[in-house]
Amino acid sequence: MTIPHSSERTPRVDGPPRTGSQSVERAISVLYAFEGESRSLSISEVAGRVGLPVSTTHRIAQALVRGRLLARDGHNSYLIGDGIAALAHAAARRVDIDAMAPHLHILSSEIRITASLGVVEDHEAVTVYSARPPSMFCDHQLPGRRTAIEDSAMGQAIIAFGQRRERQFSTLPDISESRRRGYSLATADGVTAVAVPVFGADGQVRASIGVQARSVRLNQNLISAIHPLMRHTAEFLRDVADIESSVESAVLPATI
Numbered sequence: 001m002t003i004p005h006s007s008e009r010t011p012r013v014d015g016p017p018r019t020g021s022q023s024v025e026r027a028i029s030v031l032y033a034f035e036g037e038s039r040s041l042s043i044s045e046v047a048g049r050v051g052l053p054v055s056t057t058h059r060i061a062q063a064l065v066r067g068r069l070l071a072r073d074g075h076n077s078y079l080i081g082d083g084i085a086a087l088a089h090a091a092a093r094r095v096d097i098d099a100m101a102p103h104l105h106i107l108s109s110e111i112r113i114t115a116s117l118g119v120v121e122d123h124e125a126v127t128v129y130s131a132r133p134p135s136m137f138c139d140h141q142l143p144g145r146r147t148a149i150e151d152s153a154m155g156q157a158i159i160a161f162g163q164r165r166e167r168q169f170s171t172l173p174d175i176s177e178s179r180r181r182g183y184s185l186a187t188a189d190g191v192t193a194v195a196v197p198v199f200g201a202d203g204q205v206r207a208s209i210g211v212q213a214r215s216v217r218l219n220q221n222l223i224s225a226i227h228p229l230m231r232h233t234a235e236f237l238r239d240v241a242d243i244e245s246s247v248e249s250a251v252l253p254a255t256i
Contacts, residue, residue, distance in 0.1 A: 027060050030064065041077060067081075104117060104129065111211065113133060114142060115209060116131070116143050117130075117208070117210075118158070127154070140191050140214050153193035153194055157178065160175045160178040160179055161178075162197075192223075193211070194227070195210035196230045199234070209237070
């Protein structure tokens, strides 16, 4: 699981112009400004998050609306568009979210904490899906969409229980301890995250299940209580999920 860092939330485009690529990078930055939001954002809010002038941000937003990647909400506010949902659906089919989601929701209902599925891509932990509990939910339970492996309990679990050559070249300090206790652990900014590996039918680690919450709640007693349930869910995912070792795109509507 990942511990979110607000300063890493929205990619910024700095430095001198980069010919045609700058426009693409700025559009990506604008889209990431909506990450984790369930409400519309004004154009000034988006501009502030990406560090661009309001006029430039407005032009980019208009282009994204025409491409159905953003949608207008009132006179000067925007939401994620249905084009993003269509792209996300294609990515979801690659990791068989339909098969995995029910098990994640059962787990989240039992432990009353959001249960997330993560994979590793390009040296980052990527949150593929998060199942919110029906009660006792808070924003601290939601991991970042993409996080450096060393800052992610989900990423650490995949590396710690992966192939020997991956562990050999890893600089993660807690691999041996993670393997001994059966789960990885990460704590930052008053939030604790725990993750267990998900193995594929071939015995290789394909993903991980993670939960996170405020440390005052997710203490060692609660970790000891929920760890067996997380492992049990991981066993179910081995049977029902065809998880690829590399996910080309995992930008999903990752919370339900």
